[in-house]
Amino acid sequence: xxxxxxxxxxxxxxxxxxxxxxxxxxxxxxxxxxxxxxxxxxxxxxxxxxxxxxxxxxxxxxxxxxxxxxxxxxxxxxxxxxxxxxxxxxxxxxxxxxxxxxxxxxxxxxxxxxxxxxxxxxxxxxxxxxxxxxxxxxxxxxxxxxxxxxxxxxxxxxxxxxxxxxxxxxxxxxxxxxxxxxxxxxxxxxxxxxx
Amino acid sequence: xxxxxxxxxxxxxxxxxxxxxxxxxxxxxxxxxxxxxxxxxxxxxxxxxxxxxxxxxxxxxxxxxxxxxxxxxxxxxxxxxxxxxxxxxxxxxxxxxxxxxxxxxxxxxxxxxxxxxxxxxxxxxxxxxxxxxxxxxxxxxxxxxxxxxxxxxxxxxxxxxxxxxxxxxxxxxxxxxxxxxxxxxxxxxxxxxxxxxxxxxxxxxxxxxxxxxxxxxxxxxxxxxxxxxxxxxxxxxxxxxxxxxxxxxxxxxxxxxxxxxxxxxxxxxxxxxxxxxxxxxxxxxxxxxxxxxxxxxxxxxxxxxxxxxxxxxxxxxxxxxxxxxxxxxxxxxxxxxxxxxxxxxxxxxxxxxxxxxxxxxxxxxxxxxxxxxxxxxxxxxxxxxxxxxxxxxxxxxxxxxxxxxxxxxxxxxxxxxxxxxxxxxxxxxxxxxxxxxxxxxxxxxxxxxxxxxxxxxxxxxxxxxxxxxxxxxxxxxxxxxxxxxxxxxxxxxxxxxxxxxxxxxxxxxxxxxxxxxxxxxxxxxxxxxxxxxxxxxxxxxxxxxxxxxxxxxxxxxxxxxxxxxxxxxxxxxxxxxxxxxxxxxxxxxxxxxxxxxxxxxxxxxxxxxxxxxxxxxxxxxxxxxxxxxxxxxxxxxxxxxxxxxxxxxxxxxxxxxxxxxxxxx
Numbered sequence: 001x002x003x004x005x006x007x008x009x010x011x012x013x014x015x016x017x018x019x020x021x022x023x024x025x026x027x028x029x030x031x032x033x034x035x036x037x038x039x040x041x042x043x044x045x046x047x048x049x050x051x052x053x054x055x056x057x058x059x060x061x062x063x064x065x066x067x068x069x070x071x072x073x074x075x076x077x078x079x080x081x082x083x084x085x086x087x088x089x090x091x092x093x094x095x096x097x098x099x100x101x102x103x104x105x106x107x108x109x110x111x112x113x114x115x116x117x118x119x120x121x122x123x124x125x126x127x128x129x130x131x132x133x134x135x136x137x138x139x140x141x142x143x144x145x146x147x148x149x150x151x152x153x154x155x156x157x158x159x160x161x162x163x164x165x166x167x168x169x170x171x172x173x174x175x176x177x178x179x180x181x182x183x184x185x186x187x188x189x190x191x192x193x194x195x
Numbered sequence: 196x197x198x199x200x201x202x203x204x205x206x207x208x209x210x211x212x213x214x215x216x217x218x219x220x221x222x223x224x225x226x227x228x229x230x231x232x233x234x235x236x237x238x239x240x241x242x243x244x245x246x247x248x249x250x251x252x253x254x255x256x257x258x259x260x261x262x263x264x265x266x267x268x269x270x271x272x273x274x275x276x277x278x279x280x281x282x283x284x285x286x287x288x289x290x291x292x293x294x295x296x297x298x299x300x301x302x303x304x305x306x307x308x309x310x311x312x313x314x315x316x317x318x319x320x321x322x323x324x325x326x327x328x329x330x331x332x333x334x335x336x337x338x339x340x341x342x343x344x345x346x347x348x349x350x351x352x353x354x355x356x357x358x359x360x361x362x363x364x365x366x367x368x369x370x371x372x373x374x375x376x377x378x379x380x381x382x383x384x385x386x387x388x389x390x391x392x393x394x395x396x397x398x399x400x401x402x403x404x405x406x407x408x409x410x411x412x413x414x415x416x417x418x419x420x421x422x423x424x425x426x427x428x429x430x431x432x433x434x435x436x437x438x439x440x441x442x443x444x445x446x447x448x449x450x451x452x453x454x455x456x457x458x459x460x461x462x463x464x465x466x467x468x469x470x471x472x473x474x475x476x477x478x479x480x481x482x483x484x485x486x487x488x489x490x491x492x493x494x495x496x497x498x499x500x501x502x503x504x505x506x507x508x509x510x511x512x513x514x515x516x517x518x519x520x521x522x523x524x525x526x527x528x529x530x531x532x533x534x535x536x537x538x539x540x541x542x543x544x545x546x547x548x549x550x551x552x553x554x555x556x557x558x559x560x561x562x563x564x565x566x567x568x569x570x571x572x573x574x575x576x577x578x579x580x581x582x583x584x585x586x587x588x589x590x591x592x593x594x595x596x597x598x599x600x601x602x603x604x605x606x607x608x609x610x611x612x613x614x615x616x617x618x619x620x621x622x623x624x625x626x627x628x629x630x631x632x633x634x635x636x637x638x639x640x641x642x643x644x645x646x647x648x649x650x651x652x653x654x655x656x657x658x659x660x661x662x663x664x665x666x667x668x669x670x671x672x673x674x675x676x677x678x679x680x681x682x683x684x685x686x687x688x689x690x691x692x693x694x695x696x697x698x699x700x701x702x703x704x705x706x707x708x709x710x711x712x713x714x715x716x717x718x719x720x721x722x723x724x725x726x727x728x729x730x731x732x733x734x735x736x737x738x739x740x741x742x743x744x745x746x747x748x749x750x751x752x753x754x755x756x757x758x759x760x761x762x763x764x765x766x767x768x769x770x771x772x773x774x775x776x777x778x779x780x781x782x783x784x785x786x787x788x789x790x791x792x793x794x795x796x797x798x799x800x801x802x803x804x805x806x807x808x809x810x811x812x813x814x815x816x817x818x819x820x821x822x823x824x825x826x827x828x829x830x831x832x833x834x835x836x837x838x839x840x841x842x843x844x845x846x847x848x849x850x851x852x853x854x855x856x857x858x859x860x
Contacts, residue, residue: 013337017410020440024402028444035452035463035474042469044462119461123469126461130452148829165832 011164018168022175025138029179032131033186040191042123049128049191052112058188061104062180068097069177076170082158087166091150094173098143105136128187135183138176145169204812205385210363216298220360250791252339253750255643257346258324262636264353265317268309271357273710275306277703280667284700288688299684300367301386305356307370308390312397313353315490315624318632320349320404323432323493326639327408329741329748330426332417332757337410339789340831345404347799352397355806359389363810366390369682371479372453374464374472379457385810387457392806395450398443405439408432417740419759423517426739426762427503427510430517431496434524435489441528442485449478454809473538480531488527490624492520494631495562498584501634502566504735505581506573509763512565519558519565526555536607545604552602556595563592578735579653583634586661587626594622597672614683615675618668625664633660633713641729645747649723652716659709667702670695738763745853751788751841754850755781783843783850790839798827 040049075090109129112118119129149169152162212218235241248256278294279302286292294302328336336342359365366386368377377387412433416425425433453475455461462470503510510516532540532548566588575581597619601607610616633656641647674695679686686692720727729746740757741748743765761767801823808817831837841849 013410013414016414017337017406020406020409024406024440024444027441028448031445031448031478035448035478038471038474039463039469042462042471044467044469046469119455119459121468123462123465123471126455126463126469130455130461130463152833 014164015167018171022171025175029131029134029182032127032134033182036127036131036187039123039127044122044124046122046125047117048124048195049187050193050195052117053188053191054108055188055192057104057108058184061101062184064097064101064104065177065180068094068101069174071097072170072173076166079153079158079163079166084153084157087153087158088150091146091153095143095146095150098139098146102136102139102143105132109133132183132187135176135179138172138179142169142173142176145172202813202815204808204814206362206811206813210385212361216294217360217364224357224360245793246791249796250793252343252789252792252795254324254328254336254339254342255748255750257342258321258326259643260346261317261321261324261349264350265314265321268313268317268353270710272306272309272314273707275302275309277707278302279306280696280700280703282684283696284693286685287693291685294684296684297367300369300682301365303682304366304369304372304386304390305359308366308394309356310624311370311486311490312394313349313356315628316397316401317349318628318636319435319490319493320345320401322497322632322635322639323404323408325643326635326741327429327432328411328415329642329744329752330429330739331412331415331420332740332753332759333411333415334752334756334786334788335415336407337414338407340792340795340837341403341407343792343795344798345400345407347795348400348403348802349397351799351803351806352393352400354803355389355393355396355810358807359386363389371483373479374453374456374470374475375466377453377457378465380465388454388810391450391454391457392810395447395454396802396806398446398450401439402443402447405436405443409436409440412436417756417759423514424759424762424764426496427499427513427516428493428496431492431499431520434520435492437524438485438489438492438527442482442489445478446482446486449475449482452478458809458812473535476535476538477531480534481528484531484534485527487623488523491627491631492523494628494635495520497631497635497638498566498587499562500739501580501584501638502569503763504638504737505576505578505584506570507576507736508569508573509738510565511568511571512561513762515561516565519561522558523555526551526558530555533602533607536604537611542604549602549604553599556599556602559595563588576735578637579648579650579657580634580638582654582657583630583637586657587630587634590622590626590630590661590664594619594626598623610675612680613675614671614679614681617681618671618675621668621671622664625660625668630660638735639741641734641746642732642741642744643747644720644724646720646724646729647727647734649716649720649727652712652719656709656712656716659705659712663702663705663707663709665702667699667706670699670702674699733765738766740764743768745856749849749853751786751846751849754846754853755783781847781850783847785843786841786846787838788841790837792831792837794827794831798824801827 071090071093075087075094078086078090112125117125119126146169149162149165152165156162212221235244248260251257279299282292282294282299286294324336324342328334356365363385366372366377366382366389368382368387368390372387372390375381377390412425412429452461452463456463456465456470462468464470464472464475466472499510499516529551530548532538532544533552536545536548566584577585597615601610601616601619637648637653674692677690677692677695679690679692732745733742734746735742740759743757744752757764801820804820804823805817806820808814808820
């Protein structure tokens with residue numbers, strides 16, 4: 001077996017493994033969506049989504065996250081061109097967009113909590129904070145991962161194994177984007193319809 | 196929520212055992228651990244343990260560790276069973292038996308939890324690690340390091356369950372901790388949190404194993420092994436791991452939500468404030484029902500291998516076996532509601548799930564018939580693995596019929612929550628899962644130990660288990676029909692239950708004799724290993740690839756990866772050899788194997804800190820755990836020297852040596 005064939009065979013295992021992992025994460029979110037669907041009317045006398053959600057913020061969050069997926073794609077293209085500077089630049093942009101997204105989300109959460117509508121208020125709010133918060137937690141992990149990989153690219157350049165890790169990160173990032181689209185639709189748009 | 200302010204969270208001196216029963220349990224755990232440590236020190240085996248076992252990434256070694264832990268847990272949870280049945284046999288009228296209600300509840304919760312998660316799953320993952328890579332002609336699993344993490348997370352689950360005997364208490368809310376009972380309001384102690392975190396951590400380990408083994412089967416089969424040439428055991432593992440991947444994330448979510456309710460005052464499953472406790476029951480069974488098939492499918496695989504080998508015949512109906520496996524995989528997600536027909540979902544929903552429950556019995560029936568047809572006109576050798584199989588067919592069929600009965604919603608309304616149900620699922624799990632893995636361990640034991648298990652003691656063990664089982668659970672069917680509910684720690688003499696409970700208690704005693712016979716079997720076999728040494732690598736006249744290796748299997752499994760063009764590749768090779776076809780000389784190439792690593796173990800330790808911190812609300816401890824685990828992963832990712840190479844020449848030398856020792860040409 002030629003050496004390149006060995007390396008390829010080596011790579012296909014982690015790639016398949018990572019796809020399967022993403023599938024498990026998908027099931028995890030599916031369970032949370034199901035919980036939300038069961039509980040979104042259980043406001044227990046508290047506010048409903050219609051009263052709480054500010055769609056302007058959500059639009060900003062959506063645009064920011066979609067743009068970050070695009071810049072993440074640009075970063076990957078640069079990585080495959082073996083262009084270290086561009087890779088770092090586009091990942092830095094992606095990182096900044098991710099932080100902006102999280103800031104808006106946390107500001108929204110904080111606003112809910114200080115106005116007396118925390119996760120303790122009702123079944124609906126428990127499900128809301130858990131579903132959206134789990135997505136936010138994933139984004140946070142993605143950002144930490146991004147910093148580590150950027151440091152690796154900065155220090156060691158674009159070695160094969162680094163490109164593979166970047167590929168996983170970008171898969172993860174795009175996956176979170178897709179989950180967000182569902183949150184946007186099922187939680188916020190559905191919530192904005194007058195009851 | 197309030198205790199977060201304190202440095203040690205909820206932990207204080209009152210967490211230590213306060214009464215004789217818990218003190219006895221605690222003393223057993225502490226004594227057991229100290230005893231093992233003393234033995235290791237006395238025989239100077241610490242370094243050996245560390246180098247050969249704890250840090251090993253060899254799936255065979257990890258498999259043995261799983262099985263050892265599972266066997267210890269079988270004894271622990273079996274002791275629970277003995278205590279429960281003793282209580283039920285004597286606690287009538289004015290006699291209140293040996294346990295109070297609270298202990299009785301903790302004991303049945305622990306019994307169920309341990310038997311499913313740490314005995315069933317442990318034996319299953321152990322056997323998969325041992326056999327699956329060998330059967331597909333591979334040297335390793337896809338992610339050896341991840342495999343070690345999986346094992347250590349499993350082990351942390353075991354530690355947490357048993358630690359609850361010493362510090363604090365275990366859950367008294369049943370093995371699935373239904374709310375609202377498991378909510379903070381009704382279970383204010385740490386018991387339910389112990390339950391949550393031991394399963395959460397072990398469950399993540401199982402999920403990682405699922406990803407690992409599925410990738411292994413898809414990507415690492417040897418040349419020529421197309422899907423339809425895979426051994427049946429590999430097929431069933433593939434089905435079970437697919438189920439793991441779909442089911443375990445649901446468990447992770449469900450446990451997390453319950454913890455959020457208990458700790459952060461959320462309202463997922465609370466009785467008021469918009470919570471919905473029936474959602475918990477739906478979620479836990481959407482994981483729980485597939486879990487039953489996760490446990491039993493690989494056992495079906497074991498039986499398929501055992502029956503074909505000991506009948507000297509090709510497995511009957513291979514293709515239908517494969518389809519039956521995948522039919523079970525698909526259908527197992529469409530029957531979960533039969534666990535709570537009485538929830539009040541309505542007649543239409545109940546009918547649907549009732550019908551699906553009956554349909555899922557069909558592929559299982561297909562398998563039973565295939566095994567029987569494999570035996571038909573075979574030259575059957577009644578060795579111990581075959582006895583376990585015969586016991587299984589009898590009990591599993593009876594239990595399955597009881598299951599179809601329970602699948603009729605109208606009957607279920609009468610029998611739910613009764614001992615009839617308890618008898619049914621024990622029949623399925625003991626005969627299906629335990630007998631299956633016992634057969635597997637006996638069958639493959641020589642492959643790893645290099646000598647066979649003693650047949651005489653194996654025979655005693657089987658008959659004790661089989662007769663003991665019928666005595667222990669036969670009466671439960673009757674008691675269930677008489678109206679005895681499950682989890683009963685006291686009853687009135689006028690009900691007439693006592694004679695049957697005494698019979699059931701005697702049955703459990705006989706099963707305990709069976710376990711003793713199994714432990715003696717291992718002991719005697721080690722003593723007599725020179726007489727029962729397996730010098731051919733093929734003690735049973737096997738059919739699949741693993742029997743072409745010397746026993747015990749070298750750490751690299753195959754010096755030269757095999758090529759197959761047959762479903763029973765080793766059988767075909769043996770036939771060709773008898774027909775005088777020359778064996779081609781081996782062509783050796785350099786191979787790469789993973790080095791040992793202790794980082795999986797360290798990640799286990801840090802996960803333990805996360806779990807312990809979360810149970811007792813010790814925030815800083817959980818934070819250290821999280822940070823430590825994170826650093827461990829970083830270190831591993833930046834380590835470029837995780838593999839070592841064996842040159843072609845060295846490999847040839849090792850192989851010839853192993854083959855000469857193993858008596859292979």
